């Protein structure tokens with residue numbers, strides 16, 4: 001099954017897909033979406049920071065962060081209105097400061113769009129970039145939403161190179177059926193975006209089931 005080419009068919013696909021899956025999503029995906037907590041811990045969100053998740057799904061990551069650091073502000077965007085219904089229900093029943101809105105990742109060409117002209121201290125993608133047909137546009141948009149000292153993190157499927165071939169082939173085929181694919185160009189893009197002012201780290205998760213990429217200022221401002 002190929003990826004839908006244009007924006008409206010991509011959103012229509014997501015709404016059809018998540019209209020069926022959103023209620024059971026968190027429960028059924030937890031054993032496949034490896035490395036999420038590791039990334040969230042590494043984000044080391046500080047009081048007063050502004051955090052943006054692109055492709056926030058049910059908001060489980062934002063609520064996880066908000067439970068640990070309540071004195072930060074959290075924004076979640078997602079292209080799927082269906083998924084955002086579940087996210088809104090979760091956010092309503094929590095005391096956390098989480099703002100949700102419907103946007104395609106590629107359209108976030110400035111943080112002004114989200115009413116945060118200073119930009120975000122943290123922008124992250126968790127298993128969403130591999131679903132985005134225009135991942136280059138999504139990464140460029142994420143960079144333009146960062147403040148000058150901001151950090152970008154991504155956790156997502158990698159090439160499963162450490163797994164037996166039959167498992168890796170079967171899994172990648174299954175992922176494609178769900179419109180999910182790893183494009184090696186993502187790491188190349190990040191290396192080029194690094195420049196002299198930023199530092200890129202790409203670490204494997206579970207024998208390259210997934211990767212955890214972090215692009216941060218070359219001189220870190222704080223550690224937790």
Ligand SMILES: C[S@@+](CC[C@H](N)C(=O)[O-])C[C@H]1O[C@@H](n2cnc3c(N)ncnc32)[C@H](O)[C@@H]1O
Pocket residue numbers: 014018033036054055056057058060061077078079080083103104105106125126127128131132133
């Ligand atoms: C596999 S889910 C991951 C959800 C969440 N980040 C998590 O870790 O549980 C991928 C999410 O990305 C969203 N998504 C896919 N393409 C998108 C796009 N172009 N712009 C914004 N969100 C998108 C989907 O609607 C979905 O909610």
